Amino acid sequence: MHSSSAAGPGIGGHRAVEGWGVLERATELARSGEAFVLATVVWREGPTSGQQGxxxxxxxxxxxxxxxxxxxxxxxxxxxxxxxxxxxTPRLLALGASDRFGDLPQGTTAVPMSCQSEGALQIYLEPVVAVPHLVIVGSSPMATTLSVLAAQLDWRVELVDRAEFSEGLLTPQSMVVVATQGHGDEDVLAAAFKADPAYVGLVSSARRGRSVRALLEAQGVESAQLDALRAPAGLDLGSTSHKEVAVSILAELVQLRAQGTFAAPVTAPASTTGTAVDPVCGMTVQIDAGTASLEVGDEVFYFCCAGCRTAFAREQGVA
Known part of the structure; x- marks a missing residue:
């Protein structure tokens, strides 16, 4: 497998972190609520730039x-x-020439590769799902109960009053429940919609919910956001007490999360513009500014390394 040094910040999507710094960064990501995969090389056979651990x-x-x-x-x-x-779900990858795999553990995903270095790796990929982030605005007994119940699920919960709330507390994956009991409901919701969170719910009657929607529409809030507003928030359990209302809201949030409503989209590195297959070794190559390439006629070919580019250029009779 072609060897190169770790890329610096912004190159190929990389951030120059190594050793224990990777685990420290993983901890920071987990606390911030961003989903990620932690990859660990659990076995290697040289020559390869990836080392065990x-x-x-x-x-x-x-x-x-x-x-x-x-x-x-x-x-x-x-x-x-x-x-x-x-x-x-986690998975174990085996990367290398197929004759280097030997007896693989059950469930391993084998990825044959034809790199010039002829090395091999086994990499364990462990997904870390973002902890749900719930912001509750209000100081009622229901708001307090909801915060306690959600914390029991190990969610990241913030209970703030109306004066403390701002859209800066939210991300697109956040859930916000407005329980201000008619005191500035519209202002809180308008601020929340600016962050475009995954869930916005208002603790209200159905009649009050319709009135709030009309006021927000008059203020210019987008119709798609108003359509997504849960007012009243929570599943219809016929609840009457504040504790039952809290349970109904939490039940709705758990249901939506199980359906994947709050999952963040997964993207390729921002610096890449797609993938191509190396015509020499058959590897899938991420295309970015640093990818080895060669134009032959009207077609551009991309390569995993300079060695494959040289071999292809020699075969095509071009410089």
Whole structure:
């Protein structure tokens, strides 16, 4: 597998982090609520730039921290990391020439590769799903009960009053429940919609919900956001007490999360513009500014490394 040094910030989606720094970054990502995959090289057979114990993180936003291998291994790692995030289940990869695999553990995904270095790796990919982020606005007994119940699920919960709330508390994956009991409901909701969170719910009667929607529409809030507003928030359980209302809201949030409503989209690194197949070794290559390429006639070919480009140019009789 072609060897190269770890890329610096912004190159190929990489961030220059190594050793224990990868695990520290993984901890930071988990606390911030961003989904990612932690990759660890659990076995290697040289020559290969990936070492046993090498680690890397691939985030749902397409950033890479750390290092698990060179130009041949990286596009496979990115492709399989995206699949791992989407599936939400761990997997073990075996990368290398098929005659180097030997007896693989059951359930291992084998990825034959034809890199010139002829090395081999086994990489364990572990998805870390983002912890749900719930912001509750209000100071009623129901709001307090909901915060306690959600915390029991190990969710990241913030209970704030109306004066403390701003859209800066939210991300597109956040859930916000407005329980201000008619005191500035519209202002809180208008601010929340600016962050375009995954869920916005208002604790209200159905009649009050219709009135709030009309006021927000008059203020210019987009109709798609108003259509997504849950007012009243929660499943219709025929609830009457504040504790039952809290349970109905939490039940709705758990149901929507199980359906994948709050899952963050998974993307390829921002610096890439797609993939291509190396015509020499058959590897899938991520295309970015640093990818080796060669134009032959009207067609552009991309390569995993300079060696494959040289071999192809010689075969085609071009410089």
């Amino acid at each position: 090498s680690r890397a993180v691939y985030t749902a936003s397409g950033e890479i921290y750390g290092w698990i291998g060179g130009a041949c291994a990286e596009p496979v790692f990115i492709r399989e990391a995206i699949a791992t995030l989407e599936a939400g």
